[in-house]
Amino acid sequence: MPVPHTPRTVRRLLVLLAAAALHTVPAVPAAADAPGWTAEPAAGAAAARPGGARPYFYLEGAPATVLEDRLALTNTSDREHTVTLRGSDAVDGVPAVPPAAPAPGAGGAGSWFSFGAGATVTIPPRTRAVVPFTVTVPPTAPPGDHPAAVIAAEAGREAGVRVHLRVSGPTLAALTVEDVAIRGRGTAAVVAYTLVNRGNVALVPELYLRAEGAFGELPGRGPRPVPVELPPGRRVELTEPWPGAPVFDRVRVTVTATAPGGAASTASASAWCVPWRAAGRTGLGLLGLGGTALVTLTLVRGRRRLRRGPADGGADGAGGGPGGKPGAATPAPEHERTGASR
Structure with missing residues (x-):
């Protein structure tokens, strides 16, 4: 008796056949990248x-x-x-x-x-x-x-x-730090600097980062080796992470590099650490608030002038009161009553 094949049964059979085909295909070994x-x-x-x-x-x-x-x-x-x-x-x-x-x-x-x-x-x-x-x-x-x-x-x-x-001969270990700069903000801040070997021996420098803000010393970086060997006459530009950078402060960063043989150098840079995006939003908000206040004040003054009317005096100075004070109304003269007919 033939077994009826429903669509679900057919799909299951196809999946099983595909899996069996994948297991029977031999894997092609990857080519070895051996130098020889x-x-x-x-x-x-x-x-x-x-x-x-x-x-x-x-x-x-x-x-x-x-x-x-x-x-x-x-x-x-x-x-x-x-x-x-x-x-x-x-x-x-x-x-x-x-x-x-x-x-x-x-x-x-x-x-x-x-x-x-x-x-x-x-x-x-x-x-x-x-x-x-x-x-x-x-x-x-x-x-x-x-x-x-x-x-x-x-x-x-x-x-x-x-x-x-x-x-062989006299050797000189000499090192300079140049072009110190602060880049980035917050935890993404880095200190960029340049090291120059001005002596005649190869150097493996160590770096020390010191920072000061407007209210005192800030977290810096302790002495740590620089991941580079500096041959004589070589100049290299590097960056040092500075996770202790403040969000808002005026800072001065001092980079000190030392190397065996007495080589040492120090350079500094100052910069503002400012969250410019937040400062921009705050500035726009204050500008909008000031504009709204100015428009409101102008409308109030206009309504007051309309309520006064022409009796309050025009632009030509008419309607001046006694003593020449502008804006004071002059009373109309009254006829003297003597009992005589006019």
């Missing part, structure tokens, strides 16, 4: 961490000297990779190290690197290659830090390894 190779400082006696691993290169020497180190390239894939190497003035792609300007009179530190025959390296599958390189410090190189990097590249992909390069 890595670049890092080769382990050696100058390792900065236990076990021989180094997070970066550290090289120091006097002008006119040649410094040496080694880069390790590891192919972690099952195919061959060809990687090209070069020096750079700063690490590309690492936010903590902004690009640095070339050293005055000496050219960029990236031009001091040489890889010889190892500038292009072919790495077989599952193989590790160690590539030596040299850094030739020019005779005229000024003392101090010269941030640099070793860049490994293949088919548009680049990996940078930081190089802390210092030229």
Whole structure:
């Protein structure tokens, strides 16, 4: 006996069939975004961490000297990779190290690197290659830090390894704070400022924010590290959140930056913290109230003039009373009664 199929039963069957079809379709695996190779400082006696691993290169020497180190390239894939190497003035792609300007009179530190025959390296599958390189410090190189990097590249992909390069000689840690300004209101307020490294060593500054209002000191920000490494000659614009900003006050904010080596600087800015939207609504309300009062006063004066009529005196001054007082009515003369007929 055939089973009658109601519309509800048909819909249920279609849903079950669709679910079964989804479970039977094999899932397509996502393509792995594996780089295939890595670049890092080769382990050696100058390792900065236990076990021989180094997070970066550290090289120091006097002008006119040649410094040496080694880069390790590891192919972690099952195919061959060809990687090209070069020096750079700063690490590309690492936010903590902004690009640095070339050293005055000496050219960029990236031009001091040489890889010889190892500038292009072919790495077989599952193989590790160690590539030596040299850094030739020019005779005229000024003392101090010269941030640099070793860049490994293949088919548009680049990996940078930081190089802390210092030229021997007198060092100077100098820092300035500039262009302090207050932006935003309330909890969204921020203090904008500019840090400039005017010395010859890289700086990792700390920031202190102090604020004063019309009635005393306001909540600021305690000493905290600035999330940036500042190479020599570098200028960077930053903002600092200020959740303690008042809603309405005249404030003066002082920004103090310090860094190891005795570098310190202070700059200030003043501004009004005003809720302009609320102030605008209040001003419009007062303006409307004043306009209403003026119109009402004008109407009342007009009605009073209409009630007085012409006997109260016109614009030409007629109707003046005794003594020349305007507006006083002059009584009409009465005829003298003598009993004689007129």
